[in-house]
Amino acid sequence: MxxxxxxxxxxxxxxxxxxxxxxxxxxxxxxxxxxxxxxxxxxxxxxxxxxxxxxxxxxxxxxxxxxxxxxxxxxxxxxxxxxxxxxxxxTPKEEVTDEPLEETWINENTVTLTILKEEDMWNVYADDDSLDGTFTTYREAANYLEAEGFERI
Structure with a gap:
């Protein structure tokens, strides 16, 4: 010992x-x-x-x-x-992510929305740059867009 x-x-x-x-x-x-x-x-x-x-x-x-x-x-x-x-x-693990910083989505009516990472939040903007929604994670923002009938471009 x-x-x-x-x-x-x-x-x-x-x-x-x-x-x-x-x-x-x-x-x-x-x-x-x-x-x-x-x-x-x-x-x-x-x-x-x-x-x-x-x-x-x-x-x-x-x-x-x-x-x-x-x-x-x-x-x-x-x-x-x-x-x-x-x-x-x-030890803190380095964040390994395949989440984009910006991504465009479109629906069947050709309306496009953009997910944009800003600071620690994910914001969804319409074509006219108006804010459509704010989410704490990319997954929440993507789930919202999928539920609204949008697909990634």
Whole structure:
């Protein structure tokens, strides 16, 4: 079993983690770039060597009800790998989307409408540039147009 000091040295080797001292000599390490509410990667690392690493978004770990895996008996290799996976599981994913920024739709009467992404909203405009509707997602705007009998050009 690794000592508290050895575990601490391993955890502190991850520059993306921020140390937070808590009660009873325990230490937490936060990942402030987390794309989720949870920022704790290491929770309650105790001077007796006990502690937890967040594994709630990972497979292959037996976790408690908070998604934490106990690291008391972890080897250096297992601890490093688990912390790295934990950080990656909390890292914001680059948005990969095939949604267009602008798209024209037409109905059977040759009326055209345009979906246009503006800031965080999707607006639908008529030919005369008048606003026909505002939606929070592309899918909502497209569903609206499909329900109204429009098709993508």
């Amino acid at each position: 690794l000592t508290f000091e050895e575990k601490l040295a391993i955890i502190e080797s991850f520059p993306e983690l921020e140390r937070k001292d808590v009660s009873l000599g325990r230490v937490n390490f936060h990942y402030n770039e987390s794309s989720y509410d949870n920022k704790n990667v290491v929770y309650h690392l105790h001077p007796n060597g006990n502690g937890f690493v967040y594994a709630g978004k990972m497979t292959g770990y037996s976790t408690n009800d908070k998604g934490m895996v106990n690291i008391r008996d972890f080897t250096e290799k297992a601890l490093r790998a688990t912390i790295r996976k934990s950080i990656l599981s909390l």
